[in-house]
Amino acid sequence: MALVNEHFLKLPGNYLFADIAKRVNAFKVSHPKVKVISLGIGDVTRPLAPVVIEAMHKAVDEMSNKATFRGYGPERGYDFLREAIQKNDFLPRGIHIDLNEIFVNDGAKSDTGNIQEILRWDNNIGVTDPIYPVYVDSNAMIGRAGVFENGKWTDVTYFPCTADNNFVPQIPDRHVDMIYLCYPNNPTGTVLPKEELRKWVNFALRNDSILFYDAAYEAYITDPEIPHSIYEIKGARKCAIEFHSYSKTAGFTGVRCGYTIIPKELTAVTVDGKQRVNLNQLWDRRQSTKFNGTSYISQRAAEAIYTPEGKKQIQETIDYYMENAKIMRETLSKLSYKVYGGVNAPYLWVKTPDGMDSWKFFEQLLYGCGVVCTPGVGFGPSGEGYFRLTSFGNREDVREAMRRIAEWSLKK
Numbered sequence: 001m002a003l004v005n006e007h008f009l010k011l012p013g014n015y016l017f018a019d020i021a022k023r024v025n026a027f028k029v030s031h032p033k034v035k036v037i038s039l040g041i042g043d044v045t046r047p048l049a050p051v052v053i054e055a056m057h058k059a060v061d062e063m064s065n066k067a068t069f070r071g072y073g074p075e076r077g078y079d080f081l082r083e084a085i086q087k088n089d090f091l092p093r094g095i096h097i098d099l100n101e102i103f104v105n106d107g108a109k110s111d112t113g114n115i116q117e118i119l120r121w122d123n124n125i126g127v128t129d130p131i132y133p134v135y136v137d138s139n140a141m142i143g144r145a146g147v148f149e150n151g152k153w154t155d156v157t158y159f160p161c162t163a164d165n166n167f168v169p170q171i172p173d174r175h176v177d178m179i180y181l182c183y184p185n186n187p188t189g190t191v192l193p194k195e196e197l198r199k200w201v202n203f204a205l206r207n208d209s210i211l212f213y214d215a216a217y218e219a220y221i222t223d224p225e226i227p228h229s230i231y232e233i234k235g236a237r238k239c240a241i242e243f244h245s246y247s248k249t250a251g252f253t254g255v256r257c258g259y260t261i262i263p264k265e266l267t268a269v270t271v272d273g274k275q276r277v278n279l280n281q282l283w284d285r286r287q288s289t290k291f292n293g294t295s296y297i298s299q300r301a302a303e304a305i306y307t308p309e310g311k312k313q314i315q316e317t318i319d320y321y322m323e324n325a326k327i328m329r330e331t332l333s334k335l336s337y338k339v340y341g342g343v344n345a346p347y348l349w350v351k352t353p354d355g356m357d358s359w360k361f362f363e364q365l366l367y368g369c370g371v372v373c374t375p376g377v378g379f380g381p382s383g384e385g386y387f388r389l390t391s392f393g394n395r396e397d398v399r400e401a402m403r404r405i406a407e408w409s410l411k412k
């Protein structure tokens with residue numbers, strides 16, 4: 001008799017965005033004339049950069065020719081891309097990453113979700129709260145999170161990040177084995193300065209813990225003092241894995257490409273305490289069993305963004321989104337909303353008026369002005385009382401959404 005993995009049954013019924021879509025659809029049915037503007041979901045809207053399109057066309061042509069056709073590629077990714085990553089994303093920051101420490105993937109979601117497989121199921125986990133839901137859900141699926149009760153997982157240590165602590169998570173006073181950090185943060189749009197990141201690295205080194213550092217939004221950092229990589233912190237090579245994505249950096253949500261860094265120094269101990277196991281090798285073993293590499297076309301596309309022209313073109317798109325963020329920040333602040341983020345990240349994290357619960361505000365905004373936000377509580381218990389807006393929309397939609405929100409807020 002095949003038994004189901006019942007840990008899956010502990011997951012809350014609906015994925016957050018499916019729940020939102022259902023409610024938006026119900027609204028559309030009852031209000032067919034209203035043009036709904038979504039500032040909710042984190043997908044991009046601008047087309048790919050011309051250099052990327054050109055590189056993809058060229059790669060497709062190569063595939064059509066017997067002499068240049070490519071089949072399975074190396075599981076860790078092609079050298080041309082890994083060399084570009086090494087040279088452009090790390091060396092200028094004084095970080096040396098070996099080519100064999102770079103694992104090219106099909107986007108950060110797969111690796112941020114799968115990485116926990118190489119550590120024992122009975123490690124305990126900690127997350128900053130609110131947070132991108134994949135980290136907790138993927139651990140829940142293997143039984144590490146306990147049960148979901150009153151909006152919280154019983155076996156997860158939450159590090160609350162709210163306006164009260166200026167969105168700076170407090171270092172735990174007890175042992176946590178696996179810690180997920182995401183900076184710039186989704187959903188709060190906030191960042192951590194070097195001295196705060198240093199505290200986490202020191203904690204991990206002291207406790208033999210592992211940090212999973214998601215840098216998916218590092219391209220949006222504008223403050224020169226804010227680190228783009230955890231490896232800017234001394235000692236991080238011994239305790240941290242870092243994830244990168246081209247999805248928001250270069251509009252690759254539909255192309256699919258990213259990469260993960262696992263330094264060679266990183267190890268974890270066996271349960272009897274007798275052996276330290278190299279996690280780079282373990283992940284390589286996992287990947288060569290379960291993953292056959294990222295498409296050649298996607299990797300050529302990613303390589304193109306590191307050319308001088310490519311860098312310029314993707315920056316233009318990032319600037320476009322950040323101008324959206326500025327427009328939203330300014331409008332909402334003028335309307336007396338308390339707004340966070342949106343300076344070093346494409347997300348705005350906003351307090352609901354009068355402490356209203358976040359789903360209630362979601363409904364009011366939808367029915368009051370046909371604008372979709374993401375209720376903060378969907379990202380964790382400390383997200384209650386907040387909502388998230390993304391700056392990935394079209395400029396006209398952003399302006400129209402702000403106009404409607406202004407009119408609606410002033411009328412209330």
Ligand code: PLP
Nearest residue numbers: 107108109132186216245247258
């Ligand atoms: N990490 C964070 C924090 C994200 O917000 C997202 C996507 O929204 C991802 C990872 C996944 O990105 P990808 O498209 O590379 O899988």
